[in-house]
Amino acid sequence: MPVRTEQSADYRTVMGNFPTGVVVVSGLADGTPVGLTVQSFMSLSLDPPMILLSVDRKSTSWPLIAATGKFAVNVMAADQQAVALTFAKSGTDKFAEMRWAPGTETGVPLIEGSHTWIEAQVADTFDGGDHVIITADVLSMQLAQDERSEPLVFFRSSFRQLGTPDL
Ligand SMILES: Cc1cc2nc3c(=O)[nH]c(=O)nc-3n(C[C@H](O)[C@H](O)[C@H](O)COP(=O)(O)O)c2cc1C
Numbered sequence: 001m002p003v004r005t006e007q008s009a010d011y012r013t014v015m016g017n018f019p020t021g022v023v024v025v026s027g028l029a030d031g032t033p034v035g036l037t038v039q040s041f042m043s044l045s046l047d048p049p050m051i052l053l054s055v056d057r058k059s060t061s062w063p064l065i066a067a068t069g070k071f072a073v074n075v076m077a078a079d080q081q082a083v084a085l086t087f088a089k090s091g092t093d094k095f096a097e098m099r100w101a102p103g104t105e106t107g108v109p110l111i112e113g114s115h116t117w118i119e120a121q122v123a124d125t126f127d128g129g130d131h132v133i134i135t136a137d138v139l140s141m142q143l144a145q146d147e148r149s150e151p152l153v154f155f156r157s158s159f160r161q162l163g164t165p166d167l
Contacts, residue, residue: 019155024074024087025053026100026109027065033095033109034061037088039154040131041073049138051120054131060090062132069122070106071136076152077115077144078161084152105139115151117142 026035036059044052051073055062065071076084087094099112103119110117120136127133153160 016156019153019160022076022084022152022154022159023053024076024083024111024114025055025062025065025071026074026111027061027068027071028108029061029064029067033098033100034064035074035087035094035109035111036061036090037084044135050123050135051118051138052133052135054128054133056131058090058130066122066125066134070108070139071120071122072103072106072108072110073118073120074111074114075116075118077113078150078152080111080113080115080152081159083111083113084159103140110142115144115149 020039021041023038023041024035025038025041026033028034036055038053038055040054042052044050053073083098086092086098095109098109100109101112102108103110103117105119106121108119110119118138119140120138123135123137125132125134150162153162
């Protein structure tokens with residue numbers, strides 16, 4: 001059923017009121033680093049450890065990553081807003097100014113300064129409207145060395161940081 005314009009705007013507004021973290025999904029396409037910014041990322045299974053994300057069918061980077069099946073989730077730190085914006089621009093050389101190191105399990109790019117990193121292997125993909133739902137097995141994970149590191153937050157179309165103490 002087609003979605004009316006105002007319905008679509010309401011949907012964006014309502015979903016924009018659900019705060020999320022921000023990640024960059026990165027991989028290698030014939031040895032060249034590629035990636036895109038994603039907020040639809042979550043933990044799926046504890047045993048075995050699995051993650052879930054969804055990617056727009058219009059993404060140009062995801063099909064390149066999917067062809068290898070291996071990728072990293074770089075959880076953006078509070079000071080990585082510029083990185084998140086860089087990876088949200090399609091058709092640009094997103095890694096031109098990026099410092100990264102290859103992941104130990106897969107060699108995919110782990111972006112320097114991220115809050116946490118996960119290396120993963122695609123397990124399955126499912127249709128999800130105009131998006132593809134991806135489930136993946138966790139191969140490795142790392143916490144930022146700086147224990148004061150805080151995550152970047154996306155809420156009401158803006159980047160935020162956690163500014164308040166625990167409730
Ligand atoms: C905060 C934020 C969250 C985003 N979340 C998603 C997402 O969950 N899934 C998605 O496909 N695109 C998401 N995007 C949009 C992609 O990053 C954007 O379409 C990007 O240009 C795709 O690049 P590509 O064509 O190189 O794959 C998000 C963008 C921003 C700024």
